[in-house]
Amino acid sequence: MRQKSTESAAPPIAKAGSIPTQGNDIELLQARAQASPGDANNWATLGDALFAKGRFDEAIVALEKGSVAAPDRADIWSALGEARVMASPRDPMPSAALTAFRKALTIDPKDPRSRYFTAVARDLRGEHQGAIDDWLALLKDTPPGATWENDLRRTITQVAKINKIDVTEKLAALAPTSNHPAMPSGLIGGAAIPGPSAEQIRAAAALTPSQQDSMAQQMVSQLEGKLRANPGNLDGWVMLMRSRKTLGEEAKASRALADAIAANPAAAARLQSEAAALGIAKL
Template sequence: MEPAKQKSRTGLILLVFAGLILVAAVSWAAFRGADSEKNTASPAASPLPGQPANLATIEERTRAEPGNPDAWLALGQAQFDAGRFAEAARAYERGTAFAGGRADIWSALGEARVMASADSPMPAAALADFRKAAAIDPKDPRARYFLAVARDLAGDHRGAIGDWFALLQDTPPGAPWEQDLRRTIEQVGKINTIEVAERLAAVKQPAPHPLVPGGSTATAPIPGPNAEQMRTAAALPPHEQDAMVQNMVAGLEAKLQANPGNVDGWIMLMRSRMTLGESARASAALKAAVAANPGDTARLRAEAAALGVR
C-alpha cells in the first residue's frame, strides 16, 4: 500500500477509535467513582472495538442478513480491495435494491463499474450511478470526483479541475481521498498546461467554526489506541481494515443510541462519517443529536459547520 494511503487509513482508525473511547468514558467514569479498586484500567487500554472480518465472514453476513445494505456495502468494499471489481459491483448493486436512497452505495457501485470495465474509462452505467448518487446527496465526494473525471474525459479539463477544487474546499483535512485528489489536480493540470500550484497552495479547507467556545471536538487532535493496537490494525489487509472501521463506526452509533446525551460522541460520529465520505449519514447524525440534545443545538450546529455537515 502507498504510504499516503496507509497514513490516511491509520488516521481514520484513530478517529473512530477516539470516538468510541469518548462515548465509553461517560459510563466508565460513573462506575470508577463507585468502585475505584475494580475500575483502574483506562478504556483506552481495551482491545480495538470490532473484530476484523475476512472475506468469508463478510460473505456469511450477507447470507445471514440479505436485506441489510451495510452487509452488501462491506462485501463490496472487501471484494473491491481484493481487486474483484465485477463481484464488488454485483454486491453494491444488491445493496442498492435495499437502500436505493443512499448516495454512498450508488457512488461505490459506479466506482466498481469503472474499475471492472475493460473497454471504457467511464461506462455509461457507472456515469448513471454517479449521477444518481449526486442527485441524492450533492456533497457525496466520490460522485463529485468521478463526475469531474467524466467532464475531463469529455475534454473540459478546466471545468473538471474547477470541480475538483470545489471538492477539495469541502474536504476535511486528512480525509482518505485528500492526497489522491490533490495529485489528480496536479497531474491533469500538468498534462493540459493548466497552472494549479498557486491555487492548491491557497485552497481553504474546512476550519474550526468561530462559534465553538473553548475548543472544538470537530477539529481537536485525535487521541487513540496505543502503539501495539495500532501495529495490529496496520498489519491487517486493506479490506479487513475497512471492515474494522465500519464495525467501529457502527459500534459508535449504537453506543450513542443507548446514550444519546453524549454531545461529544455525536460530534465524533459526524466527524467519522465525513471522513468516510458519508455526508448524508453525517447529516442524519446531526439531526439525531439535536433531537436528543435540544439545549446543545447551537454547539452541535457550529461543530457540524466546522466539519462541512449540513
C-alpha cells in the same frame, strides 16, 4: 482509493482491509447477506470484501442488491460506481458507473468519491477546465488535515500541466473550509507518490522544451530501471503510470499498469483503482 462515508445516519461501508477477505470469510459474508436480503449493510460489507479481492463483477452484484435494499444510501451508489469502473476491461468510465455516481450525488451532493469520479469523467470527455473546477471545489470542501489533500492538489496540478491551464493562484488561495467526509488514501491516483524535487523543478525551468522532454524521458527510464530491480514498489508503478500519462504515452501507461499487476497480483485492486482515477485504460 475508495470513499466509504455519507452524511446520512446509515453506517458507511467498511474500508478495504478492515473486514475479513479470506475465501471462507467471504462465504460467511455471502451467507449473512443472503439470509437477510433487506439488510443493506450486509450487502455493502460483502461488496467491499469482494472489491478488496479484485472480484469486481461479484462486488457489483452485491452492491446492486445493497442499492435496492437502501436506495437512499449515497455511499453504496458511490461504491457501486467505482466497482463498475474497476470491472470495465477497457473503458475507464463506463456509462453505468457514471450513472451510479450521479445517483449518489442526487442523494448527497457532497459525496467526495462521486464528486471526484464525475470530474474524472469530465476530463476524459475533454472538459479539462470543467474537471479542474470540480476538483478545486472538492478541494475547498476537504476536511482540515485530510491526508489526501496534497494528492488531490497534485492531481489538479498534473491535469492542468498536461492541458496548459494555470491553477497556481487558485491552489495557493484555496484552503479547507468545511468538515465534510474524507476519502481514504486510495481514491486519488498517485496517492502518497512523491513528485519531482525542488532542485529538479528549478533545473527543468532553465531548459528548452526539447531539453525538458529529454529530461522527462530520462527520469522515466530511471524509474523503470528501479522498478525492474524492485517490482514490489507499488508507489513507483503508479508514478510510472502517471508519468506516461503526462507525456501523452497512453499505450505505455496501460502497459505499465499491466506490468505492475503482473508483478503484484495481490495488489491488482489498488493498481487498477489508481489507473482508473488517472484515466488509464487496461490493455
